[in-house]
Amino acid sequence: MSERRSNSRMRTFWKGTILYPGGLRSIECTVRNFSEQGVRLDCGAVRDVPDHFDLKIPQKSAVFACTVVWRKDNEIGAGFVRPAPGAEADSLSEKLKALEAQNRKLMRKMQDRDDDGWG
Incomplete structure (x- = not known):
């Protein structure tokens, strides 16, 4: 299978928090890999995750605006939204x-x- 990413990804085992729009809800997840363009997240119910959300990663001391690119089983691929x-x-x-x-x-x-x- 050929690699379609333009940037290399780094395997991680970081804690992450998906912050829902409006800030009324959040869920914990595991950041499985990270690149300059996006992340692969392992989270329980992927159907509950909105198409657009903020992702807080304490190890990076940052919050990233994300949009879902794909969903499969308990995982989500999300791209970072940049202005x-x-x-x-x-x-x-x-x-x-x-x-x-x-x-x-x-x-x-x-x-x-x-x-x-x-x-």
Whole structure:
């Protein structure tokens, strides 16, 4: 059988926690292998696992956004979801612009109060 992965995987026996969207539920799992692109998880009921979830891996001190690629017996193959290159920077830029606009609005309100004799 030929290897279809573009990155090598590392066999592991790590504890993991699948965090359901909304944070209301979680289940424990075992991370059987890990690569830059995804993981193979051993968990009891794979039908209960949503198609998109966060995976907490204490040994990596990280939480990964995942999407299910395959399900078989008690195992799940999941890929890591990465934002498009520059998407995070664009998001921060948009947040900064919104905060600057909010700041200007508040400054105008303060100036209007000072002009009306509030200060």
